[in-house]
Amino acid sequence: MTTSKSKPTTTRKTSTTRRKPTSGTTGAASKVKKTPKAKTEPVSAVPQPAPPLKKEIHPTVVTLTEPSVSAPTLRKRELLDEVVRRTEVKRKDAKKVLEETLALLGTAVAEGREINIPGFGKLMVQQVETKANARVANCKIRQSRNSGKETLAEPEKDG
Structure with missing residues (x-):
């Protein structure tokens, strides 16, 4: 009987990833495509006038007025x-x-009645809203320019 010796078969594994080119190699991967330069127009020495404005714009300053409290609550x-x-x-x-x-x-x-008392002013109820725990009445009061200066009672004279 003769025995035959056969060579063992080996399979070689191949990598599916590409090798990165080294810095010294020149290949298709190392070439960079150059983009064409943009064409520039020559600058003229004569300045061009600005296009005319159709409409002049004037800014408007808006100031907000906030209510000022001149004295603490009475x-x-x-x-x-x-x-x-x-x-x-x-x-x-x-x-x-x-x-x-x-x-x-x-x-x-x-x-909802109007109240008109000289020295105090005229109080007018504008809007009434009923809440769960209160009734809210928005009122407007108009006072004359000398409302705080006039009195109804004449001061008593000692005599």
């Missing part, structure tokens, strides 16, 4: 103190009158 206590000082009435009596006056003014606004 509270009931401060109002009562000022009434007592100006009228020299007992505080207890002035408090009753002031509370009733404010209650009447509040009722009139709630009813």
Whole structure:
């Protein structure tokens, strides 16, 4: 019996990725395509006039006016103190009158009535909106130029 020796067959693996060219190689991959240069027109020495404007534009300055508060809020206590000082009435009596006056003014606004009091101005109810916990009334008040200067009561003269 004779045995035959056969060569073992080997398969060679090939890579599917390309090799990167080294810096020293010149091949198709290392060539760079040159783009054609843009054509430039010669610059003339004579300046060209600007095209005429069809319409002149004038900017408009807009200023926003914000409401300014000239003094802090006037509270009931401060109002009562000022009434007592100006009228020299007992505080207890002035408090009753002031509370009733404010209650009447509040009722009139709630009813949507206009209030016109010299020295105070004319108060007009513009819009009323009812909320869950309050009733909101937007009012407009018009006062004359001397509204804070005139008084209804004449000062008493000592004599």
